[in-house]
Amino acid sequence: MHPPQKGDPMPSTPDYSPENREAAFAAFRAQHPCYEDTRILDDLRSREYARLDALDQVYLDYTGSGLYALSQLRRHMALLEEGVFGNPHSKNPTSLAMTHLVEQAREYVLRFFNASPEEYVAIFTPNASGALKLVGEAYPFAPGGRFLPAYDNHNSVNGIREFARAKGAEVTYLPTVPPELRLDSKRLRAELEHTQPGSHNLFAYPAQSNFSGVQHALEWIAEARAQGWDVLLDAAAFVPTNRLDLGRWKPDFVPLSFYKMFGYPTGVGCLLARKEALQKLRRPWFAGGTISITSVQGEGWHYLLEGAAGFEDGTVNFLNLPAVEIGLHHIAKIGIGTIHERVTCLTDYLLRQMSALRHSNGAPLVKIFGPADTTARGGTIAFVLNDPEGIRLDYRKVEALANRENISLRTGCFCNPGSGEIAHNLTREEMAAIFGRDEPVDFETFYEWSRREYGRAPGAIRISLGIATNFADVYRFMRFLASFVDKPHTALHKVQVEYPMYDLLRDSA
Missing domain, CATH: 3.90.1150.10 (Aspartate Aminotransferase, domain 1)
Structure with missing residues (x-):
């Protein structure tokens, strides 16, 4: 106008x-x-x-x-008040009672997203960032392989690039196009065609931007997988108000944060992973709860547990996991x-x-x-x-x-x-001027410097x-x-x- x-x-x-x-x-x-x-x-x-x-x-x-919701708290508190629950890693009555609730929550998470237990596994994590770190540190990046993240990714997805680069994989960012800030579909298709035989390649993008709210096409999942890519779909900003049907869409890895969906509990996230894709991951370490046996008397003497258990480090946040099922029931009822x-x-x-x-x-x-x-x-x-x-x-x-x-x-x-x-419209040259300074720059300094130098700020x-x-x-x-x-x-x-x-x-x- x-x-x-x-x-x-x-x-x-x-x-x-x-x-x-x-x-x-x-x-x-x-x-x-x-x-x-x-x-x-x-x-x-x-x-x-x-x-x-x-x-x-x-x-x-x-x-x-x-x-x-108020009823979420009341149902969870009533459960804790009326039960006695022990560490699910044991086999005593209180532990078995807790194990039942943990596995019940796991099953309901899969059901909520229409993910077949024959195809998908639900791995509980401290948050969505923890789910992403599981993928990043264990994915078989190597020379000749590629990591294709989007400009529109959350920093917890961006951080995977450090694992990729450390293992010699190529990292290429897929740009967004203003003014709508949608991913460049032509560029995407060109990048998906660029792979080497026998290489491992990971495409990571959000179903919905946590910045602008733009929703990126879920059809890209099948398109990428058809060309041999594994697909990581960041669904954290999408699932609170949209249905994600994993019976229809088949991403390999889906990180979630439950408090973003229904507020409580915090400290519990999830990685929904296709079993076939999960088998590609090679964990760089092990922890309590993730191994069947180990020995201190030999190099590499340990056997990881299969499935979700091999990725849930230590003891899961077990007393809060029933609250996840309660929260999902709350959403499903509405x-x-x-x-x-x-x-x-x-x-x-x-x-x-x-x-x-x-x-x-x-x-x-x-x-x-x-x-x-x-x-x-x-x-x-x-x-x-x-x-x-x-x-x-x-x-x-x-x-x-x-x-x-x-x-x-x-x-x-x-x-x-x-x-x-x-x-x-911050250019690569302008960002290079920030990162080329002698001392690390915090966000406040970055903001003020950009306003002063360029008349605009992030x-x-x-x-x-x-x-x-x-x-x-x-x-x-x-x-x-x-x-x-x-x-x-x-x-x-x-x-x-x-x-x-x-x-x-x-x-x-």
Whole structure:
């Protein structure tokens, strides 16, 4: 949209006042009639997530973490209160009782994702990053082999490149294409054709970006496997609001994080692995719980257990594993399709409303990174705000103002540097200048240096929707966003940003 010409009417900011909310909700329902099919979630919010309204919280960081339902806690606590459970590595009554619950949870994880136990195995890990490390350290990378990650990968996937390079494999990144930040399909097909006979090659990409919410084609799984590639599908950001059917799609490795799906428990992730692909992995070490026998009197005298047991180092987080099954039952009872429908409706509303916000001179307030509509995209929206002169507002100060309004959003690079670099047009030469410095650079220094040198900086503001999001949440967020209309960037200079040091050092999820 071009700035209005002399004599043209100035754009007006929509009325997001509390008094206008009911009228806005009625208009929203008329535009999104399928929203009525998700009203079960409103009842669920009043019963299971009532603390959100009791504490006046607008939670828009579901990609960072899901929220737990009250009934999840009660069922888990009741189980622990009424039972006596021992370490599942023993064979006594309390241990056998725990073993039964662990294996029951394992079986239900496979069932939830329609993964045949004849084809897939569920390996419990501390988190999704732990699942990825299992693959990276044990995959048979070698000279002549390749690792093909995507620009849009989370850093826990990017880290696999260090294992690949250490073993002599070639590492090639698959770029994303702005403005929608979708992976370059032509480049992908060309890369998939480039392999050597007898080599091991791993293609890794996310089903949904944790940066922009863009969803990448699951059809690439079969296409890559047909050309001899193993496929690692990062599903951590996808599965909280979308169905992943492993009976239809057949990735070799799928890392998951359960707290991102339903909030509780933390400290439990999973690697869903095809048994055929799992047999290729060669672990560089062993730990308690992963071996059948070993000896200290000879080099290499140990035998790993088969299947999941050979990859679950030490004692699994056994008391929390029943809570995984409880959480999955909670999602299944609601229906992942219902959650998906609601998130899609509310995401569409936000994309339309955010794109329409303009300053009095006609300049847009919001720049969205990624798809501008809900076609092949999830409920994660990354964006920045510009003042009337097009000068970017400091997202750290926007977050500080959101905190005052009890709005939980996310800022930074979200542990996804590739999408951030492409979104902000940071070139290889510019990044080389950062990494060529004598001293290591933390994110805060990187941010300030980029702003000073290039007039732009990595990072964005991110909101993400989930199971308990309702219209009142997104309406209140739009009211907050509209407060920046016609506000110069200098108006934020006095906003104090106070973060503890560990927040400056860590930029994840």
